Amino acid sequence: MVSLKVHEIAFLFGLMGNIVSFGVFLSPVPTFYGIYKKKTSKGFQSIPYICALASATLLLYYGIMKTHAYLIISINTFGCFIEISYLFLYVFYAPREAKIFTLKLIVICNIGGLGLLIILVNLLVPKQHRVSTVGWVCAAYSLAVFASPLSVMRKVIRTKSVEYMPFLLSLSLTLNAVMWFFYGLLIKDKFIAMPNILGFMFGISQMILYMMYRNSNKTDLPNLTPTENQLTSKTEVPIVAIELPDARSDNVGGSVRTTTIPNSNTA
Numbered sequence: 001m002v003s004l005k006v007h008e009i010a011f012l013f014g015l016m017g018n019i020v021s022f023g024v025f026l027s028p029v030p031t032f033y034g035i036y037k038k039k040t041s042k043g044f045q046s047i048p049y050i051c052a053l054a055s056a057t058l059l060l061y062y063g064i065m066k067t068h069a070y071l072i073i074s075i076n077t078f079g080c081f082i083e084i085s086y087l088f089l090y091v092f093y094a095p096r097e098a099k100i101f102t103l104k105l106i107v108i109c110n111i112g113g114l115g116l117l118i119i120l121v122n123l124l125v126p127k128q129h130r131v132s133t134v135g136w137v138c139a140a141y142s143l144a145v146f147a148s149p150l151s152v153m154r155k156v157i158r159t160k161s162v163e164y165m166p167f168l169l170s171l172s173l174t175l176n177a178v179m180w181f182f183y184g185l186l187i188k189d190k191f192i193a194m195p196n197i198l199g200f201m202f203g204i205s206q207m208i209l210y211m212m213y214r215n216s217n218k219t220d221l222p223n224l225t226p227t228e229n230q231l232t233s234k235t236e237v238p239i240v241a242i243e244l245p246d247a248r249s250d251n252v253g254g255s256v257r258t259t260t261i262p263n264s265n266t267a
Helices: 006-026 029-038 047-065 070-093 096-124 127-146 149-159 167-186 190-213 226-232
Strands: none
Touching: 006 070, 006 167, 029 070, 047 070, 047 096, 047 127, 070 096, 096 127, 127 190, 149 190, 167 190
C-alpha cells in the first residue's frame, strides 16, 4: 500500500485546484467569442473581469512573497493573462463611453490599487509581517467576492426559477473551493483555507436551491414588455477559487446568465 506524505497530498489538492480553476477562468470564452463575432461588446459589463483581474494579481503578489507557493503562482499567472485578454478584447470592441469607463476602472483598481498596496506594504509594514498582511488583504477580498452569490440565491428564491444560476458553474465553484480549502489546510495557510469555507457553503447552498427549483416554472415577477425584460436581466456583480460566465447586462445574442466573479485559487 502506497502511503503519501502530507506535502504530497497537499500538492495533489493544489494541482486539482489548478485544473478546476483553469476551467473556471476559461468559462467566459463563449461570451467573448460572441463579442468577436458581433464586433461589439455593447450590452456586456466589464466589471466582473476587472474584479477577477484584481483577485488574480493580489494572489499572484501573495504567492510571490510567500515561499514555495508555486501552485498559487501558476494558476494566478494564467488568471492574470486570461483576464487581461478578456479586457483587451472588451475594450477593443466597446462603445466609446464603455471603453473610457473600463480603462478608468483598470487604472484605478488594477494598476493604482495594486501599486498602492505594494508601496504601503513595503514602506509601513515590517518585513517579517508583510506576507501575513498581504494574506489578510487577499482573504478579505476573497470573502467579499464569495458573498456575491447571495443576490443570485435571493433571485432564485423570489422567482422560483434557476435560469439565473447554472448548476455546472455552481458545482465547479464548489469543487474549486474544496480543493483549495484542503490545500490551504494541509500547508497550514489560513489565508487560502479560510475564504474557501465560505465558498464551499455558498456552493452547496446554490446546488440545494437548484435541486429545489429545477422543475419549477413559477415566478413572482410581473409581466414585462420585451424591453423591460431585458433591463431586469442585468447581472449583479458582486476573489482563491471564482465564478465568471457571462457578464451580460442585457440579453445579447443568447440566454441570460448570472455573473459572479471567478476567484482563481479561492473561487
